[in-house]
Amino acid sequence: MNYNLNSQDTTAQQSTSGKRLLKLFAYIKTEHRALLTVFGIMVISQALTITVPFVVGYTIDHYVFTKDFSGILKWSGVLLGMFLVNLLFSYWQTLMVGQVGQRMLYMLRNAVFVKLQELPIAFFNQNKTGDLISRINNDTDKMNQFFSQSLVQFAGGIMSMIGAGIFLLSINFKLGLATLAPAILLLLFTRVLSPLVKKRNAANMKSTGGMSAEIQESLSNFKVIIAFNRRDYFRKRFDQVNKENYATATSAGIINNVFTPVFSFCSQVALLAVLAYGIHLISLGEFTVGLLISYLSFAMYFYNPIRQLAILWTNFQMAMAGWDRISQILELESDLKVLPASPAKESAPLISFQHVHFGYADSKEILHDVSFNMEQGKTYALVGPTGGGKTTTASLIARLYDPTAGQVLLNGRDIRSYSPEERTSKIGFILQEPFLFSGTIQENIVYGNPVYAGYTAEQLEAVMEEYGLNTLLARFEDGLATNIVSGNDGISLGQKQLIAFMRAVLRNPDLLVLDEATANIDTVTEQQLEAVLQKLPAHTTRVIIAHRLNTIENADEIFFVNHGEITRAGSFGHAMNMLLQHERRS
Template sequence: MNYNLNELSAQQGKTSTGKALGKLLRLITEERRNLYLALCAILTNSGLNLLGPFLIGYTIDKFISHGDYHSVLMYAGLLLLMYVVVFFAGYAQTTIMGGIGQRMLFKLRNSIFSKLQELPVGFFNQNKAGDLISRVNNDTDKINVFFSQSLMQFIGTIATMTGSGIFLLVINIKLGLAALVPGLLIFVFTRLTSGWVKKKNAVSLKSTGGLSAEIQESLQNFKVIIAFNRRDYFRKRFDQSNQQNYKAAVGAGLANNIFLPVYGLFASLAQLTVLLYGIHLISTGEFSVGLLIAYLSYATNFYNPLRQLAALWANFQAAMAGWDRISVILGLESNLVTLVAKPKVVKNTALLSFNNVHFGYVEDKEILHNISFDFERGKTYALVGPTGGGKTTTASLIARLYDPVKGEVLLEGKDIRTYSPEERTGKIGFILQEPFLFTGTVRENILYSNEQYKGYTNEQLEQVIKDANLQTILAIFDKGLDTPIASSGDTISLGQKQLIAFMRAVLRNPDLLILDEATANIDTITEQILEEILNRLPETTTRVIIAHRLNTIQNADEIYFVNAGEVVRAGSLDHAMNMLMHGKRAS
């Protein structure tokens, strides 16, 4: 299944801006009350702003020309009151929308992150962590900016413009039409260019994602970089990404800034038209000075917000581009769903079986070919074979990190896909080839996703560890359960990490325990300790051990040879060794 986000968004093509916006607005239905409040504030604001010029024009024509200064003062007081209300309405609108924006940001980040938690391992194989981080951090912020700063201003400017437009037409239809023609041109220009602007913004966001992926990769691998003295290589690669990002950002900036001067030009043209035509109308006696002043004010009210609108439109396009990148993630469905349709049918008595399993990480490249085997309860199985033969892949299918492309994996005779994740992970413990520990303490790491011992004190937990025969392992850590662990800082060795992963898996008391080269980095003495612990696990525990060392293999009940995507029973240890030596099946 294809999980590559960049390819997916290309396939999806351009979602129409309207549709994307609709989906986005549906997300904030919970904010409806706040949105209405903000809308009221903004409409009050625009309405009062619109009334201003009319009152001024009225005062000039009615009172100033008649010398009625008392009324002039009264109207000035009225205006002042209006401006105060405008101030508070503006303040309310900004705070409300700022809140909505922040809450949206919070929710969006949460939902993307939960989505990421649901997605299968295949998704993470196909996408770079850095790009995902950029989507969670950067792209969501574009939407926050849109909501907290742009949306209401957008509505406000549209309301002011519509109102002014109406005043312009009502006061004098001919003059009004002349004043509005440049506005129409602006509208056409915006429609024509906005697709292009959005595309430029999308390219810019994508390259920001790429840059962040580059940073992540080199930070993660800094040791290799230093060991091979390849700093220049990564510097060059970073430089390239940075260049690309720079160019894309400049491109987006150019696109976003094109509106401002164009809008400005048309606005000035409109003012000029109104002025010339208005003076002509006054000379013919069709118009008064007061009206012309009011009129110019309305023309300004109509065109000034356009400049603002230009910036808002750019923000809007950036938000839509960000939203596209976010919605591909939100729209993904995990293919690792729990099957519920069929009742669970017990097909055989083995603890775990593969029935004609085919598997590949990507389409058209099969890694495992038609694998069938049964693992019985309480037995120990060894998987041996050359590197790249498919051992880890087989183990990953046992733990359902992936689903087979064809065939089925049965756990206790039932399709493994019918188990809920909780049931499944309770039954199967997996010690990965590359153990991962979280920043915290040994205690936190061995209790990871183990609710059973959560409330235990250190003493109680130590007793549990002792009962599981794990105390010799714990003794290796100088501060015991409280030994600090840093996930990246390398405070402990790889072998020690494997030991912690081992305790983590064993304490969950699984029915089936998989060890993927879990002893590869452990000295022989500790390995013997591990082996004893494995031997003392409950009788019914099935062990699947992937290993290279002879002594680990020889105690197994059965040995399977895994090579070139085939899993075959090797029978005796000698036979298995023979196969290993010759790299294939010895007849």
């Protein structure tokens, strides 16, 4: 399945934008009541604001020209009261929207992270970590900025325009039409340019994600860069993505700012039309000075938000571009579905491959029509040249991937019919490059193991002694309390493999897969690990992938894996002959 987020068809993405916008409202359904309250406050606030020009015009015509100072003071007090009420409503509104924005940011980031945990390894193989981080951090933040800062101004501007438009048309219909005519041109201008604004902002976000991925990759592999003295290579790569980001940012910036001058020009033309036509009406005796001042104010209340909307509309398009990128993740489904459980076959082997084919996305097939069985309680070894398919076979055994054709059975049942909890309780997997979390050794070895999750250090040490793991634990100065910082060189790769080994053994699995688990461990320690494996229950099946001959010489059965085929090698000597023949041919 293609999980590459950056290779998806942009035309298809644009066609689903409307559906994604509806999904956004579904995601923030818990905030609907708060948003309705905010909009209610906003209606009252805008109603008070839009009434101000009418009160000012009325006061000028009825009290200023007649020099009635008591009336001026009375209506000035009314205006002051309106301003104070509006201040309180504005503060309340800003506070609520800020809280909604932060809750939405938390909710979206949590939803994306939960979705990432549901997706298979194939997804992470096809997408760069830096780009995913950018989607979680930058793209969700664009949405938060719009909802917590721009949304109120955006909705308030729309309400101000509607209210001002109603007053403009009701006071003088012809003058109102002349005032609103430039707004129609702006609406058409905005409609034509909006898709381009969104497209360029989406391109900028994509290039930002690419730059983040490049930085993450360079920093993660900085030791290699130093060792090979290739700072120039990574400097060139960063310069390339930085230039691309600069180009997309410049392009987005230009299109984002094209609205403001056009909107300002149209608003100035509208005000000029009001002033010229209004003076003409006053000369005919159809208008008063106070009414003209009110009318100019209403025109400004209509066009000032339009100038703000030029910026806010850009923010909205950026938020929607960010939501599209986030939606790409949220809409994905894992292809590792749990199937309905089928009856298990009696006296079935622990693991059975039946005509299995497999290939990674966009690559040639790696395993071709593979069939073999593994019985319970035995030790199996997978040997063969690099790239032959050993780790791929182990990954299929642990259901890190599903076959593209054929079937893998676990205890006579399709492995796809086991829930993730059932499967991981039965299968332990020690990877070539074990991953440890920042924390103590105790926290790492009980990770994902509910049996020992609540154990104290003393209780866990007693359990480890039963399994013979105390000799391995003694290699760490502070024992279970030894602190580990992920990505830090304070702990060697060999020590990481020891911790991963202890973590897997404590799960007491029915099947334990060791993929080069002793590659970075000395011979003495390897012998200690072998002693620990001998203490595992008799029903535990071991699958060992190793290049060291002494690691596999005691295996009950050896499989030779090469060119996508798995062949029973028989004895240890026979397996070695097959390896030697392959080396001679190559």
